[in-house]
Amino acid sequence: MENYIIQFLTLLILEVILGVDNIIFISLAVTKILPELRNKAKYVGLSAALIMRIITLYGASAILALNNPIISLSQLNLSPNNLFMIFGGAFLIYQSLSEIWHDVFNKNDKINKLKSNFYLVILQITVVDLIFSIDSILTAIGITHNIFIIQIVFVISIIFTILFSNYIIKVITTHSNIKTIAVMFVLVLGIILALDGIHIKVSHNYLYFTFAFSIITEGINIIKKQNNLLNILRE
Secondary structure (H helix, E strand, O other), X not given: OHHHHHHHHHHHHHHHHHOXXXXXXXXXXXXXXXXXXXXXXXXXXXXXXXXXXXXXXXXXXXXXXXXXXXXEEOOEEEOHHHHHHHHHHHHHHHHHHHXXXXXXXXXXXXXXXXXXXXXXXXXXXXXXXXHHHHHHHHHHHHHOOOHHHHHHHHHHHHHHHHHHHHHHHHHHHHOHHHHHHHHHHHXXXXXXXXXXXXXXXXXXXXXXXHHHHHHHHHHHHHHHHHHHHHHHHHO
C-alpha cells in the first residue's frame, strides 16, 4: 500500500511539472480566438485530450500484457512487452535530451501558428496533448503498471491543469530549475525502462529519493532567494 502511495504522488508531481509545455501551448493557442471563447476551448480541448490519453494508455497496457518471446538473441529473449520498454525508454531518453537542448540554446519550435478558428484550436489542443502524452504514458508505465493509479493521476492532472494553469506557468518560468530536475528524472527513468526491457532490473527507490531530495533542495533555495530579496527591499 505504501509503495502505491509513493508511486501515485511521484507520478502526480511529474505529470503536473512535465505538462507545462502543454499548458504553455494551450495558453498561446487560445489567444488566437475571441476572449469569451478561450476558457471554453481550454476545457473542451483538455477533456478530449484526457479521453485520448486513456484510450492510448489501454493500447499501451495491451502491449505490456504480451510476454511471449518473439525475438531470441543468444541468451536474451525479447517479448512485445520488452520491446515496448526498450523503445519507450529510448523515446524518453531522446525527448529528455531534446528538451535539455532546447532549454540550453533557447530553441522553442514546439509552438506553431494557429488560425483563429474555435474548433481548429480545440483540435490542435487535443492532438498536441496526445503527442505530449506519449511521454506521460511511458513515464507512468515506467513508475507503475497499475492502470487504475495512472488513470486517477491523469484525471487529477488534467483538472489541476485547468484550475491552476496560469499559476503553474508562472512558477515554472520563474524557477526553471524545477522543470530541469523533472526532465533529468525522466532521462534516468528512460534508461531504467530500457534496461528493464533487456531484463536488467534497477530499483526505482534510489530514483524516487533523488527526485524528492532535488525538489526539496530547490524549494529551499527558492525560499532563501525570496527572503534575501525581501531583506534587500526592506533595507
